[in-house]
Amino acid sequence: MGTRDCNHICDESSPGIGEAGRTGEWRTLMPVIDDKKCTASKLNKPTCFLCWLYCPEAVITKGIPPLINLEYCKGCGICLQVCPVQAIVMIHEEKIAD
Amino acid sequence: MAIQRKANVHILDGNQAAAIAAMMSRVQVIAAYPITPQTPLTEQLSRYVEQGELQAEYVAVESEHSAMAVCTSASLVGARTFTATSSHGLAYMHEMLHWAAGARLPIVLACVNRAIGAPWNVLNDQQDSISQRDTGWIQIYCRNNQEIMDTIIQAYRIAEQVFVPVMVCYDGYILSHTEMPVDVPIQEEVDRYLPSYQPHTVLDPANPKNYNLVTLANPRVGVDGKLCHGYMELRYLLQEALQNSKEVIVKSGKEFNQLFGRDYANVFWEDRNEDAEITIVAMGSLAMEAIVAADMLREQGIKVGVLGLRVFRPFPKSEVVQALRKSKLIVVFDKNISYGSEGATCSEIKSALYGTYINAAIRNFIVGLGGRDIKARELVEATKKAIASLKETVVNPDYPEWICEI
Ligand code: SF4
Ligand code: SF4
Numbered sequence: 001m002g003t004r005d006c007n008h009i010c011d012e013s014s015p016g017i018g019e020a021g022r023t024g025e026w027r028t029l030m031p032v033i034d035d036k037k038c039t040a041s042k043l044n045k046p047t048c049f050l051c052w053l054y055c056p057e058a059v060i061t062k063g064i065p066p067l068i069n070l071e072y073c074k075g076c077g078i079c080l081q082v083c084p085v086q087a088i089v090m091i092h093e094e095k096i097a098d
Numbered sequence: 099m100a101i102q103r104k105a106n107v108h109i110l111d112g113n114q115a116a117a118i119a120a121m122m123s124r125v126q127v128i129a130a131y132p133i134t135p136q137t138p139l140t141e142q143l144s145r146y147v148e149q150g151e152l153q154a155e156y157v158a159v160e161s162e163h164s165a166m167a168v169c170t171s172a173s174l175v176g177a178r179t180f181t182a183t184s185s186h187g188l189a190y191m192h193e194m195l196h197w198a199a200g201a202r203l204p205i206v207l208a209c210v211n212r213a214i215g216a217p218w219n220v221l222n223d224q225q226d227s228i229s230q231r232d233t234g235w236i237q238i239y240c241r242n243n244q245e246i247m248d249t250i251i252q253a254y255r256i257a258e259q260v261f262v263p264v265m266v267c268y269d270g271y272i273l274s275h276t277e278m279p280v281d282v283p284i285q286e287e288v289d290r291y292l293p294s295y296q297p298h299t300v301l302d303p304a305n306p307k308n309y310n311l312v313t314l315a316n317p318r319v320g321v322d323g324k325l326c327h328g329y330m331e332l333r334y335l336l337q338e339a340l341q342n343s344k345e346v347i348v349k350s351g352k353e354f355n356q357l358f359g360r361d362y363a364n365v366f367w368e369d370r371n372e373d374a375e376i377t378i379v380a381m382g383s384l385a386m387e388a389i390v391a392a393d394m395l396r397e398q399g400i401k402v403g404v405l406g407l408r409v410f411r412p413f414p415k416s417e418v419v420q421a422l423r424k425s426k427l428i429v430v431f432d433k434n435i436s437y438g439s440e441g442a443t444c445s446e447i448k449s450a451l452y453g454t455y456i457n458a459a460i461r462n463f464i465v466g467l468g469g470r471d472i473k474a475r476e477l478v479e480a481t482k483k484a485i486a487s488l489k490e491t492v493v494n495p496d497y498p499e500w501i502c503e504i
Contacts, residue, residue: 003317003327009261009298010202011313011332015306016321021314 027075029090037087041065051079110280112273115243116208117142119250121152122288126177129157129168133187134220135270136210162187166194173203176297185212185226199234201310204257212270213468221469222270228434228442234336237411239382240268243278255350258295260343269383283358291357340412365414367406374403377425381407381443391477415450425458429484433466440498462498
């Protein structure tokens, strides 16, 4: 079965989880949130959630603590850049494997 | 059988004919930037909109690139869209021409053919549209102002069936600024011929979609679990649409004849080609000059016919082969040049004949660049030169000859 059955005449997709494929495979650096520094975790109430807001893949939850879906996190590091209290660090994938 | 109808002849130049045709096609969005020799066409359209004669949005953009970007967006949300340009304007649009075809949008563009710099030249040749050959647009060339009017109306009927944009090309000044009698259809007839545009995609906030985002080479599974086209499959579909469009072009021409009494059920025009031993091939208004040249040659007892190319993309290979089957010599006049090779239509003819039993000699002449006047007499001389060259060799030369004074 070929792709004709999708009946798309030009490129078309619907927003949804994983539309761009498993973007987690692109990652070389993995973001890790330090719950001791994250204000939401520290105060146990909703705070800035800038990481949730800015993540271009929308893979961070607006929860306490904020959680990252590593299946689709592409490792861009934007969350690290926007966190006002430097609660996020990027770690080499291979170091994690060790 | 063609219907009987009263003629409604007006004296119009090519740009006026194009403007009236766009208005009668009930275009809803026009985005254009003025450029010589297209300017009067855009002025006329903006006048129609300002005076309330045409219910359309006229977007006065700051460049041709933006003009095609506006047309692309408007077409995607379901508006019948028109633009016009020439020469450097078309070159500036190049990127967005790809985009319009890739997004499969039935936009119609009038290209008023003009030379490209350097050096600056505002006069006619076909280098501008020929340079856009590979953007995925259908290209149709007009011989006179009646054809401009009729082809623009047909272009919407074609484009909206096959979802491929159509470039209607006509020679700058020779047609754009020359007045001739044009039979103007009545609006009800055009409305009958052109049903309203049904877009293939609809942008709807209640059912959000992404269109033409980054698409990788391989197919991918969409959120609904269906295997969706990769980049290659979408390119294949565009090529397939152009291949299949030939039939739609001919059918739309036939249907046009039924309503308006002018026959366009063809991909090219022929003149006395049935008994011709020599065929002159030309495209656009040059084909009319070639007919005069054929008259002169026939008076001298040389059996000459003319093939006036109308549809350049998709290129009608099998039809060309059929039309040239009796020719012993094919003389191709090109108002364009693929530098380092030959005229674009000559290459197409050669490639169409490859592998067939036709073994005619082919001679290519580059003529009329940058508005250089072409007289029928010169076409006669060139054809005679081509005939004489057969005595020396029938092998086709690698490169074309030029009619100029170098
Ligand atoms: S941006 Fe930093 S502090 Fe704010 S929620 Fe995210 S990790 Fe916590
Ligand atoms: S911002 Fe980038 S690195 Fe951080 S979670 Fe989102 S995708 Fe991963």
